[in-house]
Amino acid sequence: MSRIPGIEISELCAKYEYHPSLIDFYVEGEFDRDLLNYFFGDQGHSSQVSVIAIDQVEITDEILVSKGLPTGSNKSRLIALALEFNQRLSNQSKKNVSCIVDTDHDEFLRVKVQAKHLFYTDYTCMEMYCLNDQTLKKFLLFACNLHDKHFNEFNKLANIVLPVLFCIRIINQVLSLNSIFPSIKKGLKNKRDLLSFDANVYIDAFIQTNNLHSQKALIKREYAAHFANMPLDIRFKSNGHDFVHCVFEYVEDSNGPKLHNKSESVDVFGGRLLANSLEVSRLFNEKLFSQLLAPLKDGTALW
Known part of the structure; x- marks a missing residue:
């Protein structure tokens, strides 16, 4: 069975240009998505935010290679998407769209990518x-x-x-x-x-x-x-x-x-x-989760 194509990056960018108030987070997989959805739901924000697994977005190997990222990795796709958002979105529509990736060994090896739309987990991964x-x-x-x-x-x-x-x-x-x-x-x-x-x-x-x-x-x-x-x-x-x-x-x-x-x-x-x-209350004390809650609690932009 052939793979169903995901949403094109150009479609996402158009969505955020027309709807700059949307608060969307893109994550590596289903566990990350469901944990964040549970967290936001527990705080009564499930109707205000969307958490989307990166496999729903069409990001080709050509895009990854062009950015010097390894292929075959959801983390690479998220980093690429964050870089694309930074390049394509206007300042107004940039505020609350972000990608969240596991830190893994990146902190230890000092290879973290610095991008405005990119969040890393506080520790090596969500688990x-x-x-x-x-x-x-x-x-x-x-x-x-x-x-x-x-x-x-x-x-x-x-x-x-x-x-x-x-x-x-x-x-x-x-x-x-x-x-x-x-x-x-x-x-x-x-x-x-x-x-x-x-x-x-x-x-x-x-x-x-x-x-x-x-x-x-x-x-x-x-x-x-x-x-x-x-x-x-x-x-x-x-x-x-x-x-x-x-x-x-x-x-x-x-x-x-x-x-x-x-x-x-x-x-x-x-x-x-x-x-x-x-x-869930433990997560309030973590930097990542407090940042994610900011635009929902007081309208503060993520960036």
Whole structure:
């Protein structure tokens, strides 16, 4: 079946020129869209704002290449759209149309794109707004029927595992490896103990899985250099998908409830399950969400 074309950028620009009061946000995917819609709805603003997944917009590879952006990425499409808005829209219609992307490794690598219509998440991704004591405790103790000791144990596990995977993802990007990431269980010294996760064991498994033996020394040098500069806050050194997988692995290993069918991808709905334990009021204290609310609360323009 052929792909249904999205909305042309020229159509969007015409819409905002004729309707400059519209408040629209473009995001990477359905999870981001639904989280923002829930946030705005909780504040009684659902009728005033639209949140749109970028796959609804037609942005060709030619546009991405012309702007020096990698193809095949929703994040690249959003950055390109923000740049197009900045170039095409008049000052009057620019006020409240924006694109929101995950920060990922961009802050760490100092490659963030500066564009008037572009917002980055406060942490590496949207899932990181769930990586806090209140949300995790509610999810593990209430939703999963675990105990305080499990909450403390998971915190320890997350701080061991997530920065290692994040660092390897940086190496994957910097060296353009296009690699597969093994399960975290491939990094265990003791196969029955998730807390026995070891960076060197996992790196060796990563190299083995992707047949990167000829680059082993380079990968380990890059890892040591990047890991030494990791920030302190775990939300700045974790990948969202890794976080969700880590939670699910831990709950299963702790004899918690079965959270998903093995035939289904955790990535599809795992973040949603965690977000169910997120108190919307926590988001008020985050810079991104307070900025997004500004034009709805007092008419302040985003820019």
